[in-house]
Amino acid sequence: MGVVDGPSGVSFGDRGLAYGDGMFETILVRDGTPMLWKYHVARLHDGGRRLGISLPSEKALHDAMAAACSQVQGDAVFKLIVTRGEGGRGYLPPSVAEPAWQCRAVPFDANTACWQGITARLCHLVLSDQPALAGIKHLSRLENVMARREWTDPRIAEGLLLDARGELVEGTCMNVAWCEQGQWFTPGLRHSGVAGTLRAALLDAGFLTISAIDTAGLSHSDAVVVFNSVQGVWPLERLMGSDGQLLAEWNDLALHRTFQHDAHPFLGYPSLIQ
């Protein structure tokens, strides 16, 4: 299958399994080169610092990535799981924990049809506020699972999530951006959400600006995209409500292309501008 396993899993007593006490990364690897590698390592280190989980060295991670991906033909997604390991008394971590980490690479083909445009929906689930965990790609992701369980219609490619203020946060597995008067914005993720690596790169590049928006504002924006570091950029053609009603439509193809033009090179994907 071209699937390369690291260790075969975790023990019953691993805190990643017991409490979601850990983090993960999914990294696009093209021709053996990990895309946005520095951003993935930086996010992992930020999470490790905030959660108090010590991490393998960047070199050890890179070696593991290279070994796993060397067995895969073509593009791959490298997934890494780091847990706090075993031990402690209940929720209290051990004073000296031995983190457990493992990884796997699987062959990957981006869903290029979605680069042309998708239908998204607004999720019914409201993301909870937790500043202590916001931004971290941690393992306690049951909210994302519950949001993604809301629909099975394959014509709907992604679901958008709001917080209790009614402000847009992210998609179930992608970040989100909208365009107003030629400028692209993305939510700040201080209260909830996962700080994606492509989002970080686009913020650093000055292409994205932090802002806030609700669904009314979103429906009046000039364009909306969802994006992540594996799939690239999916422009929204339409947004459905959680009850199936049409909330908004967008059709400014040129605007969408400007976002892809700036974002896709970070992933080695085409800009799509003709």
Add this chain to the structure above:
Amino acid sequence: MGVVDGPSGVSFGDRGLAYGDGMFETILVRDGTPMLWKYHVARLHDGGRRLGISLPSEKALHDAMAAACSQVQGDAVFKLIVTRGEGGRGYLPPSVAEPAWQCRAVPFDANTACWQGITARLCHLVLSDQPALAGIKHLSRLENVMARREWTDPRIAEGLLLDARGELVEGTCMNVAWCEQGQWFTPGLRHSGVAGTLRAALLDAGFLTISAIDTAGLSHSDAVVVFNSVQGVWPLERLMGSDGQLLAEWNDLALHRTFQHDAHPFLGYPSLIQ
């Protein structure tokens, strides 16, 4: 060691590890008899229904409990982990999932010193609101870990958690109750928290009433206890703030004893009334 293992862990692709997509139970077993068994099974079934995870039959669970605990001398704690199993596309569960479950029994001695009274502290972490998950003993418990990591002083036995409204929710691993004018109250857990089985039994018995309280109210209450189905009832002698200041003290031993008198028989523990 008297430890009995079920299956040795979960695979890399198990959704319990990947996303905290599952539930657990910890059940006190005394002389081979599981305490509050019906309540543990009921909570598991409620969680399974809400998360869409199908469960082993009650008989299969009971057989697993009996097999695991038969190897342990004296009292035991039986821990069960049920995950949604493997598969799906990212957060989307597979249309037909094969849940994975496993268990372990470990010897247990209740911390009887804490039945005499404890010092608790108010946690800095504020529990997030998520009605879709509130009450369920699910595996996405990183908030509890983060709260429990706030202190290491062994003289502090438990931490109390508030929500964003400033209302008391629970301890890091125990439910909470307070007494006003002879009546005992506990939070409703509609927004957050784990609905403990001893709490459920005491509600059913009419000994507890749902109410709401903030820290100011709590400090003026006549007595406060934390409790769960494994450790029994720990009366609060004092509550410290997250910065170490004394917030409140309680010393009505007779009131504490009334709670233990009603709760401890559910666990086969002594009522402690002289």
